[in-house]
Amino acid sequence: DAGITQSPRHKVTETGTPVTLRCHQTENHRYMYWYRQDPGHGLRLIHYSYGVKDTDKGEVSDGYSVSRSKTEDFLLTLESATSSQTSVYFCAISGTGIHPSYEQYFGPGTRLTVT
C-alpha cells in the first residue's frame, strides 16, 4: 500500500457546477498524476505534477485544472462540470528514489457522475 487516498470516493453533481477532487499521499513521492478511466478508452492522463507548483497537461486536459501547493496533495478541479466528465478518476504517485519513477501506484478512485 503506497499510502494514497482520494476524496470523495463517490460524487454526483449537476452540469455547470464546480467540482474538486483531492488526492493525498503520505509517502513523499515526487510525481503525482490524475487519470480518468472510461469504457473502451483505458486509462487516460489528464494532468500530472513533477513537484510542488510544477504541473503539466496530459492527453485529455481540456475542462480540467490542477494545483499542487504541498507535496502530499494534488487537486483536480472541474471548473464547470459537463456530462462528458462522468467517469472514474484515479490518482497515481511515483518517484520514491527507490523504485523507478515510472512505476506508478494508484489510489482507489473517485466515481463522478454529472447529471
Added chain:
Amino acid sequence: DQQVKQNSPSLSVQEGRISILNCDYTNSMFDYFLWYKKYPAEGPTFLISISSIKDKNEDGRFTVFLNKSAKHLSLHIVPSQPGDSAVYFCAAATQGGSEKLVFGKGTKLTVNP
C-alpha cells in the same frame, strides 16, 4: 493514434491453464514496459515490469516477454487461478523522459473454475 495497443478486449481461460495477454506498441522510443491489474471498484495495481535491455522478466506465476523487433510484449500467467480474473493494462514509458506512462485499453481476463 494509439501508441500502446491491446487488441483483445477479453480472454477466457480454464483454471490451471496458461493465460497469455498481448500488447503491441508503435513508439520505438519506449524502453520500459509495465503490466497493471485492476479489479472492479479498485485502483490498478502494479504487477510486473521489464526494461528494454531484457527480453524476459519473471515473478512467481507471472512472466513478461519483450520482443523489441516486433514491438510486442506479452504477459504469461501460469497456472491461472480464478483470483486472476481482472482487467490487465499494458503501459509503456521512455526512461529519462517525463515520467509519464501510456496505457493500452486493457484486456479483461476471466479464469473459469
